Amino acid sequence: MKNIIDDAGILAIGTRLLRIHDLLRAEGNSFYKTQGIEFETKWFPVLYVLSIKSPLGIMELAQQIGLSHPALIVLLKELEKRDLVDSLKDARDERKRNMFLTKKGSDLVFQLRPIWTIIKSVLLDLTENTNNLLKALNETEEKLKESSFLQRAEALVKEKLSEKQYPEVITVKLVSTAEEQSIVSAIIKQELAVAYPSVSKNDSFYYLGLINGIPAGSAVLSLITENQSVFDLAVLPPYQNKGLESALSNAIHAKK
Structure with missing residues (x-):
């Protein structure tokens, strides 16, 4: 029966490999016992x-196995206690230990080779699948x-950060408060050097453009006569070419 981890797919590959490892290890140990070893x-x-190449220095042995140095040391100590492996000082470097199989270790490997042949056949049968x-x-x-x-x-994190992960929300509002009008006037004055009063007259309409809620642009529509109007539009440099110019322009033309 599938469980939540199985449904997680590739995200749980480490857990599933560990699960297979634990199952093979437990049943492998049981099989050795049934064979009296x-x-x-x-x-x-x-x-x-070590049965293929011996003696070997600890670092070289770690590379051959693919284990970290600390993990190998723990394993070697266990095998030394069981008199299966031993070490001798390197003739060229006394600080270096070279590992080799003891007589007991070599005899054990001799007993194990027929068992390993059987295990190899079972593992081939288990892994020879479509994939x-x-x-x-x-x-x-x-x-x-x-x-x-x-x-x-x-x-991948760097790549995602360099992309636009979230769409930028553009909002244009016809302002109604003195505070918003002041922001509009400040942006227009900064970008266009055109001064507008902080509080608009009846013949002017102030528009505030926001990107993700941040004031980013402004526009002011001034009605000259019944059939004529002019407007100023400005967008702060960090927010230019993101679509806010068009949004402000559309809002003004809709008002006209």
Whole structure:
């Protein structure tokens, strides 16, 4: 039965991969026990790599496995306590530790190889689907090497910030208060050097243009005679070419 996390789709891919990992680990550990072998799946990468190439320095081992240095140290300590791996000082650098399989570790790997053959067959059967999981993981890891999740997420944030994420709301109102008339007069005077009284006469109409509620432009329509009129229109520089000029002009022509 699907749950909320399943419905979340790609957003929950990390959780779902972890869920598969936990399921495979638990059942893998149980399978080792049924075969009479004391082994945990988390030990596999270290023992497998050291069975192929040994000895290896800790940093090189971490690179071969793909584990962080701290996580590998914890795992190595556990395996050393079980006498499965050991270390020796590097001949060229005494500060460097080279890891290798002990006799007990090598014997365990010898026992495990037939088991790993069975596990490999089961995993191939599980992943050989229409959309091959192993192939998809390889492709995803290659993409992460090219550019990490963090780098991609930060780049997308920058891209979104550079775009207009929200539409700009343009409003034009015929003002009715002395305060609004003062704003209209100040914008006209600043941009056009034309002075209007802060309180209009009966033959003048003051228009205030706003973008997202912020005063951004003004217009004043003055009636000269019954059939003649003039107007001044100004928009502050940060808000020019956003459509406010047309909105103010349309409001004035509608009044005419």
